Amino acid sequence: MDPRLQLALLVLASLLACATATVIHGRHGRSSRSTYIVHVRPPPNFSTDMSSTNLETWYRSLLPPLVSTSRSDTPFIHTYREAILGFAVNLTKDEAEYVTKRHGVLTVYEDYLIPLLTTHTPEFLGLRSNEGAWSSIGMGEGIIIGVLDTGIDVSHSSFDDEGMKPPPAKWRGSCNFGDVNCNKKLIGGRSLLGGQFPPEDRVGHGTHTASTAAGRSVEGASVLGSGNGTAAGMAPHAHLAMYQVCNRFGCYASDIIAGMDAAIADGVDILSISLGGKSVPFHEDAIAIGTFSAMRKGIFVSCSAGNSGPLSSTVENEAPWVLTVGASTIDRKMEAIVKLGDGRSFVGESAYQPSNLDSLPLVHEFGSEEVKGKVVACDLDGSRTQLQLGETVHDAGGAGMIVLGKEEGGHNTLAAAHMLPASYVNAIDAAVIRQYIKNSDKPTASIVFNGTSLGNTPSPVVAYFSSRGPSTQTPGILKPDIIGPGVNVIAAWPVKVGPRAEGEKNMAFNTLSGTSMSAPHLSGIAAIIKSAHPDWSPAAIKSAIMTTAYVLDDNKKPILDEKLNPAGHFIIGAGHVNSSQAINPGLIYDTEEEQYIPYLCGLGYTESEVEIITNHKGACGEGRKISEAELNYPSIAVAASTGKLVVNRTVTNVGDEISSYSVDIEMPKEVTASVSPRKLEFTKANEKKTFTVSLTWDATGTKHAEGSLRWVSDKHVVRSPIVIF
Numbered sequence: 105m106d107p108r109l110q111l112a113l114l115v116l117a118s119l120l121a122c123a124t125a126t127v128i129h130g131r132h133g134r135s136s137r138s139t140y141i142v143h144v145r146p147p148p149n150f151s152t153d154m155s156s157t158n159l160e161t162w163y164r165s166l167l168p169p170l171v172s173t174s175r176s177d178t179p180f181i182h183t184y185r186e187a188i189l190g191f192a193v194n195l196t197k198d199e200a201e202y203v204t205k206r207h208g209v210l211t212v213y214e215d216y217l218i219p220l221l222t223t224h225t226p227e228f229l230g231l232r233s234n235e236g237a238w239s240s241i242g243m244g245e246g247i248i249i250g251v252l253d254t255g256i257d258v259s260h261s262s263f264d265d266e267g268m269k270p271p272p273a274k275w276r277g278s279c280n281f282g283d284v285n286c287n288k289k290l291i292g293g294r295s296l297l298g299g300q301f302p303p304e305d306r307v308g309h310g311t312h313t314a315s316t317a318a319g320r321s322v323e324g325a326s327v328l329g330s331g332n333g334t335a336a337g338m339a340p341h342a343h344l345a346m347y348q349v350c351n352r353f354g355c356y357a358s359d360i361i362a363g364m365d366a367a368i369a370d371g372v373d374i375l376s377i378s379l380g381g382k383s384v385p386f387h388e389d390a391i392a393i394g395t396f397s398a399m400r401k402g403i404f405v406s407c408s409a410g411n412s413g414p415l416s417s418t419v420e421n422e423a424p425w426v427l428t429v430g431a432s433t434i435d436r437k438m439e440a441i442v443k444l445g446d447g448r449s450f451v452g453e454s455a456y457q458p459s460n461l462d463s464l465p466l467v468h469e470f471g472s473e474e475v476k477g478k479v480v481a482c483d484l485d486g487s488r489t490q491l492q493l494g495e496t497v498h499d500a501g502g503a504g505m506i507v508l509g510k511e512e513g514g515h516n517t518l519a520a521a522h523m524l525p526a527s528y529v530n531a532i533d534a535a536v537i538r539q540y541i542k543n544s545d546k547p548t549a550s551i552v553f554n555g556t557s558l559g560n561t562p563s564p565v566v567a568y569f570s571s572r573g574p575s576t577q578t579p580g581i582l583k584p585d586i587i588g589p590g591v592n593v594i595a596a597w598p599v600k601v602g603p604r605a606e607g608e609k610n611m612a613f614n615t616l617s618g619t620s621m622s623a624p625h626l627s628g629i630a631a632i633i634k635s636a637h638p639d640w641s642p643a644a645i646k647s648a649i650m651t652t653a654y655v656l657d658d659n660k661k662p663i664l665d666e667k668l669n670p671a672g673h674f675i676i677g678a679g680h681v682n683s684s685q686a687i688n689p690g691l692i693y694d695t696e697e698e699q700y701i702p703y704l705c706g707l708g709y710t711e712s713e714v715e716i717i718t719n720h721k722g723a724c725g726e727g728r729k730i731s732e733a734e735l736n737y738p739s740i741a742v743a744a745s746t747g748k749l750v751v752n753r754t755v756t757n758v759g760d761e762i763s764s765y766s767v768d769i770e771m772p773k774e775v776t777a778s779v780s781p782r783k784l785e786f787t788k789a790n791e792k793k794t795f796t797v798s799l800t801w802d803a804t805g806t807k808h809a810e811g812s813l814r815w816v817s818d819k820h821v822v823r824s825p826i827v828i829f
């Protein structure tokens with residue numbers, strides 16, 4: 105740029121700043137600019153190979169003349185062409201109104217912040233659960249997982265490429281790590297946060313989720329004396345591409361769309377999305393809209409269900425074209441046993457295991473009491489994480505800390521690598537400890553570290569924070585779809601943590617909990633399936649994962665929730681993912697992408713709302729609506745008030761060419777259920793068969809009933825949950 109011009113612009117900018125300062129009262133004054141996302145129709149002469157220059161000319165033509173010409177090189181923050189057609193631009197309210205009225209503009213809305221879905225950020229290094237039995241079924245070879253997150257620690261040994269093949273020829277992505285090159289594992293990375301910065305991870309979340317999905321095996325991963333073992337992602341031979349769309353405060357919708365736009369253009373196979381806000385209608389939901397385009401391009405999308413449990417109707421990212429993933433515990437515990445002065449003891453958890461803490465005076469919280477040299481029992485009030493509480497107690501001279509699990513957490517315990525001896529006890533034990541402190545003249549406690557134990561039972565148990573159904577936006581689709589490991593998940597971290605942290609950057613690992621952690625497990629499993637079955641649609645992969653899920657825990661009892669009550673399908677979805685079975689489901693429920701349009705019309709979206717989501721004009725004509733139940737989904741959910749459901753489903757044979765399935769439908773007595781035909785005989789690969797499910801019940805008497813529909817052959821059980829609610 106001509107230096108004189110640049111100077112002129114700088115002067116102009118500062119003048120503008122002065123001018124706005126005198127005019128504006130408050131952030132939303134009519135002349136202050138904020139970021140807007142604009143969805144547009146294709147230009148009249150649009151073709152998919154239209155040049156970006158021509159597309160940008162079209163976008164510019166929709167802006168107020170002053171905005172279009174007055175900014176330096178481009179008025180746009182982002183321009184989009186894959187996830188949506190449209191752009192992000194800073195506008196005043198008046199300018200936004202002008203754009204809204206332009207011919208060719210579908211919708212204009214203000215940008216919004218979406219949080220990351222980690223609830224707890226303790227620190228740990230060591231073993232991770234050995235969930236995927238990938239040795240026999242492939243490790244995701246040739247598959248590219250795109251991760252939308254906070255960036256990645258490019259130098260972490262989890263992203264070494266030893267033994268990796270080069271990326272497939274279709275890969276068109278770029279590598280923007282500055283001086284550091286990408287490799288055959290981490291094949292791409294870019295920041296969509298504005299500016300030309302490398303997508304370095306300053307938060308840790310993205311490094312953790314990426315390595316959970318597809319980190320390579322790292323042997324001898326150990327820290328702070330505990331948890332020595334091999335750390336590995338679910339698909340250790342899959343390639344990774346990082347799209348940095350979040351910082352520590354969250355992720356703007358405009359950047360998320362930009363990340364999806366880039367990932368689709370680059371040619372990823374799987375998108376891993378560990379973020380989400382509140383549930384909003386699909387035509388106002390950047391993730392729902394962008395993932396629709398991704399699904400159309402054959403990209404499988406795994407999304408967090410949200411961390412708003414245990415309340416019901418809290419599930420997020422609930423569009424039927426994505427896999428919605430809830431979180432459960434694994435069978436591993438990092439035992440930190442709390443012993444009270446009266447001899448009672450409780451098994452809590454801590455990831456940092458220093459030498460044992462002798463019996464010391466025990467106090468409840470701060471307040472007037474001196475905490476120096478004492479053990480402090482702390483309530484989690486929601487304003488601070490347990491790690492921050494630990495730091496506070498440590499800085500105040502406390503000798504140890506007992507984290508009192510919240511009532512709503514039930515039997516869940518969450519480990520953390522604290523700065524001091526600590527233990528997180530569950531809500532039931534927390535209540536006993538509170539009582540003891542209240543009733544005892546001289547309460548004392550000690551904490552004994554007891555190492556890492558495996559094989560804890562019952563397992564899995566649903567995490568209290570895992571968001572639950574029924575879905576707000578689409579109650580007739582059972583959500584979440586599935587649960588996977590999301591409590592105390594150990595994966596890569598950019599810096600060493602815990603008392604010996606000192607910002608050292610070296611093969612660090614950390615343990616985090618959240619549906620942010622369960623979603624990338626499913627991204628990795630999807631990569632394994634896609635690698636084995638490259639021609640399967642996203643819906644087919646989802647069906648394989650759901651119909652092979654298990655619903656019984658290690659005691660052969662229905663999977664329990666955090667209160668140790670049977671969880672039910674609005675909490676576990678189809679069940680807990682079984683990665684080794686998902687690769688070979690026998691039958692799949694495929695969904696043609698065209699089916700989603702009449703489904704959206706049937707849900708009550710207007711023509712123009714459906715156009716915003718799908719870019720299809722005039723989609724909801726006569727006879728072009730279907731009910732939610734008619735979507736060929738691998739699960740069934742229906743309102744109890746209807747009293748009956750008759751619906752067809754179609755399965756595709758992906759097992760042996762010649763195979764025979766018979767039906768087994770299990771519902772409580774108050775529901776009359778039948779399936780016709782009761783046997784399906786296949787003679788060819790990919791042969792499709794349609795059957796009819798009929799259910800009737802007392803519309804006023806029955807409030808809630810759950811059961812299942814299973815197609816059983818000598819090799820496969822293809823299970824669909826049924827919920828009447």
Ligand SMILES: *[C@@H]1O[C@H](CO)[C@@H](O)[C@H](O)[C@H]1NC(C)=O
Pocket residue numbers: 137138139181194
């Ligand atoms: C656009 O507006 C946002 C506030 O919404 C501001 O933070 C940002 O700096 C602006 N960007 C540009 C390029 O003007």
Ligand SMILES: *[C@@H]1O[C@H](CO)[C@@H](O)[C@H](O)[C@H]1NC(C)=O
Pocket residue numbers: 147148149158161162
């Ligand atoms: C297509 O339309 C846009 C906007 O009207 C125009 O700027 C562009 O030159 C056209 N491109 C072609 C290839 O005709």
Ligand SMILES: *[C@@H]1O[C@H](CO)[C@@H](O)[C@H](O)[C@H]1NC(C)=O
Pocket residue numbers: 324326332333
């Ligand atoms: C971890 O285990 C490996 C063998 O699996 C061993 O070589 C290594 O010394 C162990 N490290 C620690 C810190 O215990």
Ligand SMILES: *[C@@H]1O[C@H](CO)[C@@H](O)[C@H](O)[C@H]1NC(C)=O
Pocket residue numbers: 439441451554557
């Ligand atoms: C401590 O660990 C040992 C060995 O894993 C186990 O047998 C014991 O039950 C544990 N102690 C408690 C109080 O859980």
Ligand SMILES: *[C@@H]1O[C@H](CO)[C@@H](O)[C@H](O)[C@H]1NC(C)=O
Pocket residue numbers: 654682683684685
């Ligand atoms: C998962 O699938 C494997 C392979 O079919 C099976 O042996 C195993 O029992 C399943 N796991 C559970 C917990 O159901």
Ligand SMILES: *[C@@H]1O[C@H](CO)[C@@H](O)[C@H](O)[C@H]1NC(C)=O
Pocket residue numbers: 750751752794796
């Ligand atoms: C189900 O399929 C059968 C046979 O193809 C058809 O006759 C029937 O109308 C369909 N029923 C529904 C509810 O779509």
